Amino acid sequence: MERFVDRHIGPRPQEIEKMLSVVGAESLDDLVAQTIPESIFETDLDLPEPMSEQEVLEHIRSLASRNRVHRSMIGLGYYDTITPPVILRNVLENPGWYTAYTPYQPEISQGRLEVLLTFQTMVSDLTGLEIANASLLDEPTAAAEAMAMARRIAAGDRTVFYVDPDCHAPTIEVVRTRAEAVGVEVRLLDEGSDPQEAFGVLLAYPGSSGAIVDHRETAARFKEAGAVVVAATDLLALTLLTPPGEWGADIAVGSAQRFGVPMGFGGPHAGFIACREENVRSLPGRLVGVSKDREGRVAFRLALQTREQHIRREKATSNVCTAQVLLAVVAALYACWHGPEG
Structure with a gap:
């Protein structure tokens, strides 16, 4: 042996x-x-x-x-930020928080689950969508997951997915890579794009160029054709902009890096995805829900874990196997530190 x-x-x-x-x-x-x-x-x-x-x-x-150290004018969604010392000391420098994984043992993870619920609430409030998950890997991965989710919930058997050319280049490339493996044709959105051909569209809000476009008309055209509208957005920008859910987006994705997460020489940073409540069972990743323990006290637990670890692979909403929980915790506590008024 x-x-x-x-x-x-x-x-x-x-x-x-x-x-x-x-x-x-x-x-x-x-x-x-x-x-x-x-x-x-x-x-x-x-x-x-x-x-x-x-x-x-x-x-x-x-x-x-x-x-x-010079000011970066390139960005592509990632910018230097100030990590509040209280978060730096008590989270990033505290090994008790050190994990990228969602806590699967709620009995010993109530604190982490509570903060992740705060993350979900923060993302939901800023995007104007009812449901948000407990983080994904990054914005490009979240966009690819949103494409797969859109295909599950859209009407018909269309295979075309339109992408706003003003999305960040890494986002477009990751979406294309994922699409190739699942038989989806990715096309860049232009004035001649036909919503009748597509099951979904990804709109940049704001765009990689910094442009802030009113997507109401575009979203309405695609939704009328039975397509799903996805917004690639920026949480910090959403403190000032109209939430995507209010102008017609069905799904919103992006990165939470700007909420106190250091640049880290390129990563890691927590991605997010949010959707409307009627589509919650198609949402990838994990959801933290509120429940009660056997003594009737409020308790937090994972809910709707429709991944391949928990159900049959062909029925799973995603095979994403990890998240960025530590960075999601930082982003959630950053929002708490600044408060609802900023």
């Missing part, structure tokens, strides 16, 4: 000798000499003298002090 030590500890001396004999080397040094070109050995490595840990830290800090 294969043992752990055989798989993970590495080869023994006799095994090393056997491998060396196969490649024709007398020792490991001989193997290195045969492998590395002679020109590399012509000069000694030009390395400085060893340094203590404190000296290394001081050197690295001196290099870092030469960096100049």
